[in-house]
Amino acid sequence: MIRILLAEPMNLLRGALAVTLSLEKDFVVVAELGGLGEALDMARAVPPDVAVVNVGLLAGDGLRLLARLSVEQPDCATLVLAGPDAPGRLNRALDVHIHGVIGTQAAPCELVRGIRRLARGERVIDAGLAVAMVAAPRSPLSARELDVLRVAASGVPAAEVAATLHLTAGTVRNYISVILRKTGARNRLEAVRVAEDAGWFP
Numbered sequence: 001m002i003r004i005l006l007a008e009p010m011n012l013l014r015g016a017l018a019v020t021l022s023l024e025k026d027f028v029v030v031a032e033l034g035g036l037g038e039a040l041d042m043a044r045a046v047p048p049d050v051a052v053v054n055v056g057l058l059a060g061d062g063l064r065l066l067a068r069l070s071v072e073q074p075d076c077a078t079l080v081l082a083g084p085d086a087p088g089r090l091n092r093a094l095d096v097h098i099h100g101v102i103g104t105q106a107a108p109c110e111l112v113r114g115i116r117r118l119a120r121g122e123r124v125i126d127a128g129l130a131v132a133m134v135a136a137p138r139s140p141l142s143a144r145e146l147d148v149l150r151v152a153a154s155g156v157p158a159a160e161v162a163a164t165l166h167l168t169a170g171t172v173r174n175y176i177s178v179i180l181r182k183t184g185a186r187n188r189l190e191a192v193r194v195a196e197d198a199g200w201f202p
Helices: 011-022 039-045 062-072 087-094 108-119 127-134 143-152 158-165 169-183 188-198
Strands: 002-007 027-033 050-054 077-082 100-103
Touching (some): 002 011, 011 108, 143 169
Parallel strands (some): 002 050, 077 100
C-alpha cells in the first residue's frame, strides 16, 4: 500500500482529493491536513510514502517545514500541486527536496499516475509548469531591497526595519518607495506577496 499524507488548505478540495485517492486499491490516505503545521507530527505517527502538498502552503514557514519533513522522513517523496501562477515559488520548492510537481488542471488519473511514479522513486514534473518555471521573470529588486522587504514583511514600522538593517528610517522609506515602483504593488504587504509568489526571496 502507498501511504499518502495530503496537505490542502481548501476543505472541499481536500475532501475530494482524499476520496479520489482512496478509490485506488493500493492507496491509503493516512492524513488530511489543512496546513503543514501538523505534518511533522502526523508523519512521525504514520510515516507516509508520498506527501501531496498544495503550493500555497509553501509561503511563510511552509518551505522550512517541508525541508524538515524531507529530513525526518527521507523515504517520503513530496508532490506539489500548483497552478501556473507561482513559478518562482515552485523553483524555490525544488531546492528543498521536492520530488514532483503536478498542475492543478491535471486529470485525476495523472495525479494517481504521478503518485505511483514517486513511490517507485521516479521524479514527476508537469511539462507546462516546467516551461512556466523556466520563463519566470528575474527579480527587479537588488539584494539590499530584498533585505528591506523581507524585514518589512513582518509589518514592523520603518524605524524598526532601519534598526534591524543598520539604516536610517528615511533610507528605509526610500527603499520601500523604490520597491513599490519596481513591483507595481500598492503597499509593502502586496509587494511581499509579489516577491513570494515570484520566488525572489533567497
